[in-house]
Each structure stands twice: as C-alpha cells, then as structure tokens.
Amino acid sequence: MEFDPAIFLALFEEALGYWWVILPAIFLGLIVGAIPGFSAANTIIILLPLAISLPVEIGFVFMIALYASSRMGAGIPAILVNIPGTAGAAATPLDGYPMTQQGRGQQALAISFVSSALGGLLTTILALLAMPWLAEVAFHLHSVEMIVIMLFGVSLIATIAAEDTLKGLIAGFFGLMIGSIGADHVYETPRGTMGFLELYDGVPLIPALVGLFAISEAFSVIDRDSILTERGKVAMRDSGWGPTIEGMQLALSRWWHIIWTSIIGLVIGVIPGAGAAIASFVAYQQSRTYSKMPELYGTGHLEGLIAPESANNGVTSGTLVPLLVIGIPGGATAAIMLVVLQYHGVTMGTELFMEKPELAYLPFTTMAVTYFLMLFTIMPLARYMSRVTVVRTVYMAPLVISFTLVGAFVPREYQFDMLLALIFGVIGYIARKTDYHVAAILIGIILGPLLEGFFIRVMKMHQGDVSALFSSTLGNVLWVCLVANLALPYFMKRRRSKKAAKA
Amino acid sequence: MTVKEGDGLPDEEQEKEKRASLGGDLIIPVSGSIFALYYFTTIWNSPWTAQVSAFFIGAVLIFLSTIITIRIVRAVRAGEAHLNFDHLLAPIDFMGKRIALMALTIAYILGVQWGGFTITTFIFLSLAMLLLNSGKNKKLIFILSLTMALGGWALFIWAFETRFPSGPFENMMKGIL
Numbered sequence: 001m002e003f004d005p006a007i008f009l010a011l012f013e014e015a016l017g018y019w020w021v022i023l024p025a026i027f028l029g030l031i032v033g034a035i036p037g038f039s040a041a042n043t044i045i046i047l048l049p050l051a052i053s054l055p056v057e058i059g060f061v062f063m064i065a066l067y068a069s070s071r072m073g074a075g076i077p078a079i080l081v082n083i084p085g086t087a088g089a090a091a092t093p094l095d096g097y098p099m100t101q102q103g104r105g106q107q108a109l110a111i112s113f114v115s116s117a118l119g120g121l122l123t124t125i126l127a128l129l130a131m132p133w134l135a136e137v138a139f140h141l142h143s144v145e146m147i148v149i150m151l152f153g154v155s156l157i158a159t160i161a162a163e164d165t166l167k168g169l170i171a172g173f174f175g176l177m178i179g180s181i182g183a184d185h186v187y188e189t190p191r192g193t194m195g196f197l198e199l200y201d202g203v204p205l206i207p208a209l210v211g212l213f214a215i216s217e218a219f220s221v222i223d224r225d226s227i228l229t230e231r232g233k234v235a236m237r238d239s240g241w242g243p244t245i246e247g248m249q250l251a252l253s254r255w256w257h258i259i260w261t262s263i264i265g266l267v268i269g270v271i272p273g274a275g276a277a278i279a280s281f282v283a284y285q286q287s288r289t290y291s292k293m294p295e296l297y298g299t300g301h302l303e304g305l306i307a308p309e310s311a312n313n314g315v316t317s318g319t320l321v322p323l324l325v326i327g328i329p330g331g332a333t334a335a336i337m338l339v340v341l342q343y344h345g346v347t348m349g350t351e352l353f354m355e356k357p358e359l360a361y362l363p364f365t366t367m368a369v370t371y372f373l374m375l376f377t378i379m380p381l382a383r384y385m386s387r388v389t390v391v392r393t394v395y396m397a398p399l400v401i402s403f404t405l406v407g408a409f410v411p412r413e414y415q416f417d418m419l420l421a422l423i424f425g426v427i428g429y430i431a432r433k434t435d436y437h438v439a440a441i442l443i444g445i446i447l448g449p450l451l452e453g454f455f456i457r458v459m460k461m462h463q464g465d466v467s468a469l470f471s472s473t474l475g476n477v478l479w480v481c482l483v484a485n486l487a488l489p490y491f492m493k494r495r496r497s498k499k500a501a502k503a
Numbered sequence: 504m505t506v507k508e509g510d511g512l513p514d515e516e517q518e519k520e521k522r523a524s525l526g527g528d529l530i531i532p533v534s535g536s537i538f539a540l541y542y543f544t545t546i547w548n549s550p551w552t553a554q555v556s557a558f559f560i561g562a563v564l565i566f567l568s569t570i571i572t573i574r575i576v577r578a579v580r581a582g583e584a585h586l587n588f589d590h591l592l593a594p595i596d597f598m599g600k601r602i603a604l605m606a607l608t609i610a611y612i613l614g615v616q617w618g619g620f621t622i623t624t625f626i627f628l629s630l631a632m633l634l635l636n637s638g639k640n641k642k643l644i645f646i647l648s649l650t651m652a653l654g655g656w657a658l659f660i661w662a663f664e665t666r667f668p669s670g671p672f673e674n675m676m677k678g679i680l
Contacts, residue, residue: 166571173564174535184553192542223597398631402624413666418612433591434527452556
C-alpha cells in the first residue's frame with residue numbers, strides 16, 4: 001500500500017472514465033438522500049439486482065457515487081425546509097434553516113455544496129494516502145474511547161442549552177430517556193415500550209427525525225404565509241446568481257474550517273459502528289467551542305453550517321477504510337457493498353490490495369471523482385432549488401406532512417411508524433412553542449442508545465468496575481480533551497469579557 | 504407618536520398582557536417525568552445492565568423537571584406569569600385550522616393502508632390545502648394534489664419500486680404495467 005503518484009493518477013483516470021455511471025448515480029443519490037426514509041443503503045438494496053448483474057467494477061462505482069451524493073443530498077431539505085434527509089444531516093438545519101428564513105437559502109446551499117464536496121474530496125484523498133494508519137485507528141478505538149467520543153456529541157446539549165440551561169438540559173435528558181426505550185443490550189429485557197412490539201428494537205430514527213423536524217415545523221408555520229421573514233422575501237425576490245457565487249466565496253474563505261471539521265468526520269467514520277450523526281454533532285460542537293463568535297451559532301452562522309456538512313461527508317470515505325482493509329463495514333451502506341462484493345467473490349483485507357489493487361483503490365478514486373463532478377453539476381442548481389422556499393405554506397405544509405409521513409413508513413413498512421412520527425411531531429411542536437430545543441431532544445434519541453450500548457459493554461467486560469472507563473491511555477487523553485473542551489468556552493467567555501471591559 | 508402593543512387596554516388587562524404564559528412550559532417536564540416513572544416500573548426487577556443508565560437519566564430528568572416546576576410556580580405566585588396555554592395555542596384564531604389539519608393527518612395515516620398511497624395522498628392534499636387556503640384556488644389545489652400524488656406514485660412506486668402502502672390504484676397500475 002505504498003504511495004506511487006503514477007499509479008494513483010492512472011486510477012483517477014480510470015475512475016473518470018466511469019463518468020457515465022457516476023453522473024446518473026449522483027442525481028439518484030441527491031434525490032434519495034433528500035427524502036427522509038430513503039438512504040443510499042435502502043436504494044442500493046432496491047437496486048441490488050442491478051448492482052449484482054453489472055460487472056464488479058461498474059457496480060462498485062455506482063454504489064460509491066450513490067453513497068457520496070446521497071450524503072450531500074440529505075443536507076438540501078435540512079437547509080431549505082428544516083427536514084434532515086438522514087440522521088447524518090440532523091445538525092445541518094441548526095444554522096442552515098435560519099439562513100433560509102433570512103432569504104439566504106441559495107447562499108446556504110452553495111456553502112453546503114462547497115463544504116460537502118471539498119470535505120469529501122479532501123478526506124477521500126487523505127484516506128487513500130493514510131489508509132494503513134487510519135485502519136490502525138479502528139483497532140485502537142474501543143468501547144471506552146467511543147464513550148468519550150460520543151460524550152463530545154452529547155455535550156452539544158449543554159451548548160444548545162446556553163440560552164436557557166435548564167430547558168436545554170431537560171430537552172436533552174428527555175431525548176436520552178426516549179432513546180432508552182427498547183430491549184436492553186444484554187438480556188433483551190423490554191423497557192418502556194408500553195407494550196408495543198414495534199418499540200422492542202428501540203425508537204426508530206426516521207420517524208423521530210420526521211416528527212421532530214418536519215411535522216412539527218409544518219404545524220408551526222401554517223399560521224404564516226411563508227417560511228421566509230419579510231426581509232427574506234425581499235432577498236429571495238432579488239436573487240440571481242449572486243448568492244451562489246457569494247456562498248462559494250464564503251465557504252472557500254473558511255477553507256481551514258472545512259479541513260479540520262472534515263477530518264473529524266474521517267476519523268469518526270473509520271470507527272465501525274460510529275456514523276455521520278455522531279460526526280456532525282461532534283464537529284458542530286467543536287466548531288462552536290473554538291469559535292470567536294459562539295453566540296452566533298444557531299442564528300444562521302456560516303461556520304455552523306460548514307462544520308456538520310464537511311464532517312458528514314468526511315465520514316463517507318472513513319467508513320470504506322475498515323471495509324477494505326479489515327473487511328468490517330463501518331456503516332449500513334458499507335455492509336451492503338460488502339454483500340455485493342462478496343457475491344462477486346471479492347475477498348476484503350490485505351489479500352485484496354495484493355491481488356487486485358486496482359479494485360481496492362477504485363472506491364476512493366471514484367469517490368474523489370464523484371465529489372469533483374458534484375461541484376460542477378449541483379452548484380448551478382442551488383438557485384433553482386432555493387425557489388422552493390417561496391412556495392406558500394398553505395401548499396407546502398400538506399406536502400411536507402404527507403410525503404414525510406410516508407417516508408417514515410418506508411424503512412420498516414409499519415403503519416405504527418407513521419403514528420410515531422405524528423406523536424414526535426406533537427412533541428416537536430410543543431418543544432418549539434415553549435423553547436425546548438428539538439435538536440437537543442434528537443441528540444438524546446440518536447446518541448443515547450449508542451452511548452448506553454458502549455457503556456454496558458465496558459461494564460460487562462470489567463465486571464461492573466467503573467474505573468475501567470479510565471483504563472486506557474488513549475481514553476484518558478480523550479477524557480482530558482473532553483474536560484478541557486467543556487471548560488474552554490467558560491474561560492474564553494471570561495477572557496472576552498475582560499478584554500471588552502478594558503476596551 | 505408610535506402605538507405600542509397593549510395601548511388602549513385597561514390597566515388590569517395591560518398588566519395581564521405583560522405576564523408570561525407558562526402553562527405550556529410544564530408539558531415536556533411533566534410528561535417526561537411521568538414517562539421516567541413509568542419506565543422505572545418496567546425495569547424494577549430487571550438485571551442491572553437494563554437499569555443502570557435509565558435510572559441515572561430518569562433521576563436527572565425528574566430532578567431538572569422539579570426545578571423548572573418550582574421556578575414556574577414561584578413566577579406565578581409572584582404575579583409574573585400565569586399557567587394558561589396561550590403561548591402554545593397562539594395565534595388562537597388559527598387553532599381551529601390546526602386541529603382540523605391534525606384530524607386530517609390522523610385520517611391520512613389510518614386511511615393510507617386501505618386507500619393506498621396515491622388515492623389517499625390526493626385526498627389528503629386536496630382537503631388540507633383547501634382547509635388552509637380557506638377554500639380558495641380550488642382548481643390549482645386540484646391540479647397540484649393530483650400532480651404530486653401521481654408524481655409520487657411514478658417516482659417511488661413505479662420507478663424505485665419502493666414498498667409504499669398499496670391500494671386499488673397501485674394494484675390496478677401493477678396489473679396494467
């Protein structure tokens with residue numbers, strides 16, 4: 001796995017030759033990523049007969065392009081109508097949607113596309129160059145380290161709670177409580193399921209996402225004519241190509257922010273079992289912690305949009321590393337890819353790199369080409385996509401309700417999930433109206449069960465000895481970083497106030 | 504001279520206007536605490552692995568909820584707030600439409616498994632848009648609902664072969680195509 005520029009150049013050239021597979025996959029991925037309930041994994045399952053019947057290289061290229069573009073697609077409805085297409089885009093509306101309400105939807109889309117494409121492109125190249133070392137990361141990060149990494153994400157609840165700490169914490173713990181519903185991780189004891197068999201596997205994420213964001217938003221906005229503010233309406237009326245160019249310039253001006261937040265995504269993506277949702281929340285939390293203007297986060301702040309979008313696209317290449325190097329899929333989509341490749345008789349691991357290096361590196365070069373092509377194909381669409389925000393709420397709200405409810409039905413095909421989405425919609429509506437942050441509830445629902453799973457694993461392995469949480473060197477380093485991270489905003493705020501007082 | 508909100512109201516009513524409406528603020532903490540207590544009953548006799556995190560999370564939730572309840576009760580007793588749900592229901596003149604839309608949504612969820620995606624979505628969209636638009640633009644609403652329902656069928660069911668709820672229309676089209 002040594003670096004040889006000539007070989008890599010040839011591989012990029014080969015991947016570029018598959019443009020006729022990549023382009024349709026990009027458009028399909030953007031559509032399925034943008035619809036809640038759909039995902040790259042679902043779509044590949046639907047198109048499994050096609051993926052299997054194609055030659056292995058073409059099938060692989062198709063799956064990779066679809067995977068990368070669906071990640072970017074998930075951010076589009078999150079920004080425009082406050083509906084994240086997947087859990088990985090759940091942190092995107094925190095700043096993306098306020099930008100839309102201000103009439104900056106087109107600009108926000110351009111920022112999201114540049115951050116996603118550059119973040120994805122950069123991390124793909126990094127993954128390609130540093131694959132052996134990144135594979136080591138997956139070996140060194142065990143349950144203890146994962147607990148600390150997840151706590152970085154959970155601590156975002158405290159960050160969100162900055163405006164009204166008590167309400168933010170209640171929302172977060174309410175979410176964690178909901179996330180605890182389902183059978184326990186060891187003995188499968190049903191907990192808090194109210195007798196519903198459909199809840200034994202825990203609260204399904206898509207209905208929670210659809211309800212908390214889409215349904216509650218639809219019921220909240222119907223008393224207004226538009227989701228846009230008055231200034232936003234004026235801004236949208238006068239928009240041409242300017243906001244797209246401006247958005248690109250703004251995103252490029254924060255190139256360093258794109259780099260480091262996408263690397264967070266890459267590292268988290270490498271860990272099997274972690275995912276885009278964790279990465280985007282952690283990146284958002286880190287971005288806010290180290291920002292000079294943390295108070296602007298949540299109001300339509302540029303860096304608040306860049307961080308989750310770069311990070312969740314950084315995850316995409318990260319999940320491929322354990323798949324290719326050790327044969328362990330880093331996520332659901334990677335697992336389905338593994339099934340397709342195994343059907344074709346491809347064995348993962350060192351053997352693949354020795355015997356078929358062109359196939360081993362193809363997913364990374366394809367992903368890089370996909371992100372490169374996406375920049376040019378999707379960017380001009382930002383102007384037209386953003387027009388959706390001028391649709392009157394009397395038409396928009398029923399469309400959002402019906403299509404997202406059916407989206408909640410799709411993953412498990414339970415009518416129960418549609419009802420569950422409606423219940424979450426009511427919870428989200430109450431939370432919005434009474435200033436309990438829906439994002440804090442969602443963080444609890446997403447990260448709660450994962451955190452509990454890793455915690456129980458550590459406790460079982462160490463016979464209930466809590467000191468095991470501090471038993472690894474890397475884990476202890478991460479604990480120190482976490483404490484420093486939580487304390488830092490306090491000290492930075494104090495420093496700023498002192499400076500302001502002196503001035 | 505600028506006219507401020509509340510100008511022209513009697514003093515007593517102006518005072519009431521200033522008071523915060525905090526009844527809605529209690530819904531999430533109270534329902535969260537009730538759920539936490541119910542949750543405890545389901546794990547009382549379970550192994551410690553099933554209890555450990557839930558007891559911690561539930562206890563913190565109940566503790567925080569108690570604090571906010573005390574905060575709200577103190578504000579009410581001090582005359583700074585009242586326990587109604589005005590803030591949650593505002594604007595009050597729109598509440599009828601909101602309740603009707605909720606009823607339509609429930610009917611849509613219950614009906615979609617019998618009527619299938621296309622027909623039920625068309626009916627839901629038409630009725631919901633007519634409701635929200637106070638019966639205006641009937642032609643536009645009819646065309647829009649029909650286009651979206653058929654477009655949804657074509658994209659999701661026909662093109663992607665997604666297993667959306669099936670009904671008479673989907674079965675008929677399956678037979679034809």
